[in-house]
Amino acid sequence: MGSEYRYRQLEAWLIEGIQKKRWGKGDRLPSIRSLCETKALSKATVLHAYQRLEASGLIEARPKSGYFVCGSRIERPLPESRPPISAPLPVSVSDVVMDVMARGAAFDLLPERHQREENSHAVQLLNRHIGRALRSQRGAAHQYYDGPAGHIELRALIAQRYRRLSCELTTEDLCITAGCQQALFLALMATCQIGDTVAVESPGFYGVFQLLEQLGLKALEIPSSAVDGLQTQVLAEALTRWKIKACVVTPAFATPCGATLTHSAREELIHLANTYDFAVIEDDIYGDLGFFVRPEPLKALDTEDRVILCSSLSKNLSRDIRIGWIAAARWHDKVKHLKLVTMLASSRFVQQGVVSFFKDGAYDAHLRKQREVLRYNCDQLVNYLNEQWPSDIKLSVPEGGLALWLQLPDHLNTLAHYNEALREGMVITPGALFSAADNYHHCIRLSFAHPITQAREAALFRLGEIFFMK
Amino acid sequence: MGSEYRYRQLEAWLIEGIQKKRWGKGDRLPSIRSLCETKALSKATVLHAYQRLEASGLIEARPKSGYFVCGSRIERPLPESRPPISAPLPVSVSDVVMDVMARGAAFDLLPERHQREENSHAVQLLNRHIGRALRSQRGAAHQYYDGPAGHIELRALIAQRYRRLSCELTTEDLCITAGCQQALFLALMATCQIGDTVAVESPGFYGVFQLLEQLGLKALEIPSSAVDGLQTQVLAEALTRWKIKACVVTPAFATPCGATLTHSAREELIHLANTYDFAVIEDDIYGDLGFFVRPEPLKALDTEDRVILCSSLSKNLSRDIRIGWIAAARWHDKVKHLKLVTMLASSRFVQQGVVSFFKDGAYDAHLRKQREVLRYNCDQLVNYLNEQWPSDIKLSVPEGGLALWLQLPDHLNTLAHYNEALREGMVITPGALFSAADNYHHCIRLSFAHPITQAREAALFRLGEIFFMK
Secondary structure, eight states, X not given: OHHHHHHHHHHHHHHHHHHTTSSOTTOBOOOHHXXXXXXXXXXXXXXXXXXXXXXXXXEEEETTTEEEESSSOOOOOOOOOXXXXXXXXXXXOOTHHHHHHHTTOTTOSOGGGGGGSOOOHHHHHHHHHHHHHHHTOOSSGGGSOOOTTXXXXXXXXXXXXXXXXXXXXXXXXXXXXXXXXXXXXXXXXXXXXXXXXXXXXXXXOHHHHHHHHHHTXXXXXXXXXXXXXXXXXXXXXXXXXXXXXXXXXXXXXXXXXXXXOOHHHHHHXXXXXXXXXXXXXXXXXXXXXXXXXXXXXXXXXXXXXXXXXXXXXXXXXXXXXXXXXXEOGGGHHHHHHHHHHHHOOOOHHHHHXXXXXXXXXXXXXXXXXXXHHHHHHHHHHHHHHHHHSOTXXXXXXXXXXXXXXXXXXXXXXXXXXXXHHXXXXXXXXXXXXXXXXXXXXXXXXXXXXXXXXXXXXXXXXXXXXXXXXO | OHHHHHHHHHHHHHHHHHHTTSSOTTOBOOOHHHHHHHHTOOHHHHHHHHHHHHHTTSEEEETTTEEEESSSOOOOOOOOOOOSOOOOEEOOOOTHHHHHHHTTOTTOSOGGGGGGSOOOHHHHHHHHHHHHHHHTOOSSGGGSOOOTTOOHHHHHXXXXXXXXXXXXXXXXXXXXXXXXXXHHHHHHHHHOOTTOEEEEEESOOHHHHHHHHHHTOEEEEEEEETTTEEOHHHHHHHHTTOOOSEEEEXXXXXXXXXXXXXXXXXXXXXXXXXXXXXXXXXXXXXXXXXXXXXXXXXXXXXXXXXXXXXXXXXXXXXXXXXXXXXEOGGGHHHHHHHHHHHHOOOOHHHHHHHHHHHHTTHHHHHHHHHHHHHHHHHHHHHHHHHHHSOTTOEEOOOSBSSEEEEEOOTTOOGGGGHHHHHHTTOOOEEGGGGOSSSOOTXXXXXXXXXXXXHHHHHHHHHHHHHHHOO
16 A cells, blocks of 8 residues: 555654654654655645654654654743734834844844854855856956846746746746845835835734834734734735735744744635735745745745745845845836836846855755754754743744744733843844734744854843843 | 246146146146145136146137147037926836846946956956955854944945045944945935925936936926036025925036036035025035046035935946945934845945955055046047037036036937937937936937947947937
8 A cells, every 4th residue: 555655654764763863852843734745745644654653652742833752842832923903003113123133133142152153164155156256257347237137147046946836937027136125125115105004924024014114004913823824814804994005924934933824824815815906925035944844935826926025045045145036026127126226236246156156056955954953953942941941931833944932921021121131242032023013022032043052051041030030 | 926836836737747648639627626626726826827828829718618738629518407497396217217227238338348348457456355355254244134334344434535525424424335326215215205305406317316206206307507517596596486305416527417516506505405404415426536636525514414425336446346325414313224124234245345445545546547547538538529420519528427418409319219229239328317307308428437449439420320310
């Protein structure tokens, strides 16, 4: 029997992984969904293998969290998003975001220490490719602006990558930007006008709230679960009451929780966009950072040319090269024009360097390694929090991305501790940044982008003291 | 007598320059104003020297054009700006700008040929400095965003340069941008809201008209003379009728004419801004490209912290590194926030490369050479046009910048010839781009950024045929 053979094969592979410490005690195993995708198995087959291992006592199931290697890890309840839904709000974000960014610290608790960490091999390689692109520039290239859409070869390579993920994109559909934030900015500029309402995840990315504030747009906050992301049924209900122009959504490993939209939620979202005629602005920046699987972008399901795909290399390769992109669907010409008008062009030599880095196969090799590192860092962080922080906190355990989300006891206000932490060299990302309403004052985003060194462990310990010893 | 000695010294220096072919037959000599500044002489002294040389028959005065070495160059009337002034207009700019930019060609008639030209020594040096910055990046720099204001050392060096030009700027007053266009965008975003009116030069930079269009701002076009730029008396009159939020002005070598504001016009403009409470957005991008003199920025006269200084390295060093800056006066915090929100950060390694290039003294050495080259190219272009194009055209002869402005017979429409020229490989910049109203259909901007090679001469010849042989 083919299917019997398959679940036994999977079972053997999982046991081997546990024996070889690929997953240690208390570690979370790949989700059913991700195993279905990576191993091309049916849900029944994966479930069957997991249930057999559970029966054997090697692993345990935890409701809403998945399967875990039996051992020390403590089960935690998930953080909540905050219903009930409220009317669209004008956005006013605190100066803390400016301060966090000015310290270059959105993903590191201890930015002052970063000098000691080495550049990764991939970044050294990237630097060499960019350096070579600079040296081999022919002719008076510095005297000419790059075209508004960006380097044609880079766009071709990016389109090719998306085609492998079932997105029908060509070179002509893409425009290179100075990172994903600029892509989101261009998408909102192209689709909305001052006073319009935009649906966003709650909790959601503070960069989007900042954009809404600066562009004079209103935020309609749709609760987003720590596991499945944007609650499309709530959006559906809200759409009967409010008119929106766009919905900004991160379908894969959304910050701050690391949630990923289910397939049916994706279909529902596309259906709603078609029915209520709004743009879907897809932030795919964490898409390549799945520990177990690279989800297909929402764009793959776009039927009416209304999903605007935004992403960049900032989170998975380099924040310093400022290379992102946008596939703006029916708004492509408008976006290209807006890019021209707001910054003329991108750096050609950097794009050329990225092209040769890609062609070298270096990017995929880097991603494979990076995913392993992040999964390891994530588990380290979760283990630390489980062992050292109070047991009544709630936390998300993502399957990708760079951060997890903690819900602390309700009386705590993490924002109020920002300056205190700062005086001790720690830059935290308080929950208040992730909403236009006052919904997450007792939450905090913690990143595992950097290894949990002794210094960072000490910082986490100190942060625990600040929060819980008062 | 000191002053007698001085005019004789100047006279001897001019004669020597003519004998050594620093200025050839028909070449324009430095303006009185620029000699006053570069040689620290009074106007009377310079005038005296010029009048003696004129009496000797070595040079000749041409009304409104200056002094020229006697010889072949034909005197031309100046192009006109188009009165009367009209009410503020919404802006709608043609797709031609997109096309010009997509061809990377704003300053080259023959962009396809540029592969054959060599990078300048300075650009090779700059490339080496950037490459070195990449290689010597310490720690995991690629994992951190640069601060929103940009690299502190670069800001310090730029502030220092402006202090030498009488501007009271410090490191903290500056924000690094992705070029001057982004600086102008941020300045307009920070000072205006949709529907507001902005005073601009007419003819004026098409990038500004494009920005006004995209931001939903109205243009109040103030006539700008080919020699002295923005006519402040017309602005004064207009301000009694219309409320403006900002005035975008290029006080030095404004595109398309290459005009430079007189000192009294500068004082008048500041006075008007203080009286009518608007922001002055100074585009200083050509300031470093004066053939004879580097004018002080208008910012030097700012008394109420309302002059926003914008510039970049694009026009005088490299269009590809995307490094510009903005000193946004009272709007500094707002601009920094807007930069954060619209693109997060700039590339640190590129800024570090520019810093070491600056510290090496390479930038000033490059500028000295560049100014000579541009002056030579400009004279070549003017000579060519005088010899080969019809005598009834009017043209500006700038003392800096990258382009001159031609007024052709009134029945000609240069925009209508855009596609015809393009089919023969020529990318022209028609007059229609330089106004929101239909004022300059019979004008064209020609650039001398690139050497007048045989190929470009042939292209100019062909362009003359297209315009005048029909």
